[in-house]
Amino acid sequence: DIQMTQSPSSLSASVGDRVTITCRASQSISKYLNWYQQKPGKAPKFLIYAASSLQSGVPSRFSGSGSGTDFTLTISSLQPEDFATYYCQQSYSSPYSFGQGTKLEIK
Amino acid sequence: EVQLVESGGGLVQPGGSLRLSCAGSGFSFSSYWMSWVRQAPGMGLEWVANIRQDGSEKYYVDSVKGRFTISRDNAKNSLYLQMDSLRAEDTAVYYCASGSVTDLDYWGQGTLVTVSS
Numbered sequence: 001d002i003q004m005t006q007s008p009s010s011l012s013a014s015v016g017d018r019v020t021i022t023c024r025a026s027q028s029i030s031k032y033l034n035w036y037q038q039k040p041g042k043a044p045k046f047l048i049y050a051a052s053s054l055q056s057g058v059p060s061r062f063s064g065s066g067s068g069t070d071f072t073l074t075i076s077s078l079q080p081e082d083f084a085t086y087y088c089q090q091s092y093s094s095p096y097s098f099g100q101g102t103k104l105e106i107k
Numbered sequence: 108e109v110q111l112v113e114s115g116g117g118l119v120q121p122g123g124s125l126r127l128s129c130a131g132s133g134f135s136f137s138s139y140w141m142s143w144v145r146q147a148p149g150m151g152l153e154w155v156a157n158i159r160q161d162g163s164e165k166y167y168v169d170s171v172k173g174r175f176t177i178s179r180d181n182a183k184n185s186l187y188l189q190m191d192s193l194r195a196e197d198t199a200v201y202y203c204a205s206g207s208v209t210d211l212d213y214w215g216q217g218t219l220v221t222v223s224s
Contacts (some may be wrong), residue, residue, distance in 0.1 A: 032209070034211075036152070036211070042153065042218055046206075089152075089211075094157075095167070095168040095169070096209055097154060
């Protein structure tokens with residue numbers, strides 16, 4: 001099974017900051033990588049698929065990059081509604097495992 | 108508007124069984140893969156199982172193989188998860204999600220399953 005590791009586990013930032021979250025796969029997954037956002041008490045929301053393609057309706061301040069084993073999610077200018085937990089998920093092979101999450105908190 | 112509504116969660120003793128349901132509306136249910144994802148209290152997301160549009164393919168995470176069964180009834184726009192031989196470590200919020208074989212486009216609000224004596 002493929003293991004997904006995110007870093008950091010938590011991150012403090014301010015509104016307007018540029019932040020980057022990293023996700024690493026235990027083996028090459030090409031560009032089969034998704035990102036989700038989850039707010040407390042809510043279901044996750046699908047943000048990015050195929051490593052860099054934005055799901056419809058997701059603001060353009062979100063972007064994704066990477067291939068192989070290393071991937072990043074970048075938020076170019078943090079907005080108050082972006083403070084949440086972010087998860088990567090490999091979509092290369094079953095079981096379609098998630099990273100452990102990165103909690104983005106207000107500084 | 109796409110809606111997914113889970114039901115069937117609750118308190119069950121270790122070794123017991125529970126059947127979760129997920130009712131879909133606002134989209135062509137029979138055209139999409141459906142999945143179950145769970146989240147233990149205070150923990151991250153764990154992909155559990157998914158099922159092809161016609162039910163002909165099903166995949167499971169190893170920890171539930173042989174104990175959980177995913178199924179669907181397209182005539183009723185419904186997804187199910189039969190959970191047998193439940194363990195304490197199965198305690199979680201269970202979400203259903205629609206999408207492709209790998210992408211989880213829309214999610215329900217979740218239903219809590221607690222396995223405890």
